[in-house]
Amino acid sequence: MASGKLTVVISQAPGKNPVKRALEEDIAVQLMLGGQVDVSVIPHLYDLPADHTGLMFLRSLPGHFVILSWLYPRAAHWVLDRQKIGGRLGRTRLVDEDEDEAETDDDSVAILAEMNGAHAETASETHGKTSRTIWSIDLRVRSDAAAYVEEIQRIAAEIAVPVVSLGLSFPSKSTPPQAPSTLPVISPPTPIAEIGAASGANTSGSVQQIGTEELTKRRWYPVIDYSRCTNCMECIDFCLFGVYGVDALDRILVEQQDSCKKGCPACSRVCPANAIIFPEHKTAAIAGADGDGPAAFKVDLSKLFGGGNDSAESALEMAVKERDQELVADGREAVGMKVGIPKRQEGKAQSPRDNLDDLLDSLDSF
Known part of the structure; x- marks a missing residue:
């Protein structure tokens, strides 16, 4: 125009x-x-x-x-x-x-x-x-x-x-x-x-x-927020479906987007920078809501009403379960915690956990 x-x-x-x-x-x-x-x-x-x-x-x-x-x-x-x-x-x-x-x-x-x-x-x-x-x-x-x-x-x-x-x-x-x-x-x-x-x-x-008559299919794939991504490569280690790759500068990218398993957001849960977005996910934080807004918080109601810390899965445990489900659906063997567990963040100083950390790591299915 x-x-x-x-x-x-x-x-x-x-x-x-x-x-x-x-x-x-x-x-x-x-x-x-x-x-x-x-x-x-x-x-x-x-x-x-x-x-x-x-x-x-x-x-x-x-x-x-x-x-x-x-x-x-x-x-x-x-x-x-x-x-x-x-x-x-x-x-x-x-x-x-x-x-x-x-x-x-x-x-x-x-x-x-x-x-x-x-x-x-x-x-x-x-x-x-x-x-x-x-x-x-x-x-x-x-x-x-x-x-x-x-x-x-x-x-x-x-x-x-x-x-x-x-x-x-x-x-x-x-x-x-x-x-x-x-x-x-x-x-x-x-x-x-x-x-x-x-x-x-x-x-x-x-x-x-423009193009409204062209046939399109529903898709599911991750999108990287490069303003947050630290190129730690946790996602490429964790995903076993060939979705991620690197470019000529060894920078992480989504290489085979249609290899992603529909409904699976596992890699976003293991990203330490919250840089992986699944725009169609039901959880606002995974779907790309800004981190500063109230919509970005994931709240586990079981903890708010008396559930103990041991009753909720961590984000990593949820990611492992989601990945195993997709592996089994593909006719492959579940690997659990044996493969691709984030290690690059080990040894880095971490601040003490508080109740908010527990809430952010909780289940989002409520």
């Missing part, structure tokens, strides 16, 4: 949940009525194969964009990064209503500095470094379209603020990403009247439906 407007991408929920579809359609309708942004719709981001038209389109975007998905923002960010769609994670004011965290305008400052020629980058990110910002918004935090539209309009207004040059120049380590010469083949725009039929909207606008 070469209109100069902010691009907003709506990643559809998997399946055909009518409530979720209605919310997606309402957001698209209201954004198109506002006319401030370009709107595109792609299938569920996490399920897309590398050669899907939706990912080709995202790779072709040269500047800042907003993606709305049914994933935690951290999870969506690193799914994009895995597909070589890089950028700083933009902060949004639209967060879970249970969270009471102060928001800052650091990203707005960084964007304005960049527009003046300065280059800012997040030092912790190791994949797809770029000077642009990607705002990832979780479609589960509100049930009304107006809240999302208001936040997107705020973002669009901020990045549209004109910057007056003071005649100063700043060194730049890299140039902004350029759109490739060959863009993906995109299906013709679908009239908003069709997309917004459920809401009864009456408008002549249009929205890009």
Whole structure:
């Protein structure tokens, strides 16, 4: 899209949940009525194969964009990064209503500095470094379209603020990403009247439906948060299904994602940095919730109501059990604690355990 407007991408929920579809359609309708942004719709981001038209389109975007998905923002960010769609994670004011965290305008400052020629980058990110910002918004935090539209309009207004040059120049380590010469083949725009039929909207606008007719299958694979990963290799030692590998720089990566066993999050439990995300897992901490928010805590109700420390499995014990179940299902022999048990953290100084540590290591099935 070469209109100069902010691009907003709506990643559809998997399946055909009518409530979720209605919310997606309402957001698209209201954004198109506002006319401030370009709107595109792609299938569920996490399920897309590398050669899907939706990912080709995202790779072709040269500047800042907003993606709305049914994933935690951290999870969506690193799914994009895995597909070589890089950028700083933009902060949004639209967060879970249970969270009471102060928001800052650091990203707005960084964007304005960049527009003046300065280059800012997040030092912790190791994949797809770029000077642009990607705002990832979780479609589960509100049930009304107006809240999302208001936040997107705020973002669009901020990045549209004109910057007056003071005649100063700043060194730049890299140039902004350029759109490739060959863009993906995109299906013709679908009239908003069709997309917004459920809401009864009456408008002549249009929205890009990108790859929504292509068949996709539900997927299950880990995503690495490289801002947390220490490259300790615990995951590659523990996983016995060939999911992990290393690149030319001996950096851990997810090499064979479709070798991962559906529903198994064992490797995330043994990661000492909590850097492995399974975006579709039922436990918020494993699915990519930010560690600072209340959603990231795993609480064992048995301990809160009188269960002793011996009554709960540790995260490692749970991981071993999950791995053994998948080995047996594959016709292989269970290995228990004999293979791939984390050893690289042995000998490192550890702070004394407290009740919170016990809670975080507890069962998450309640």
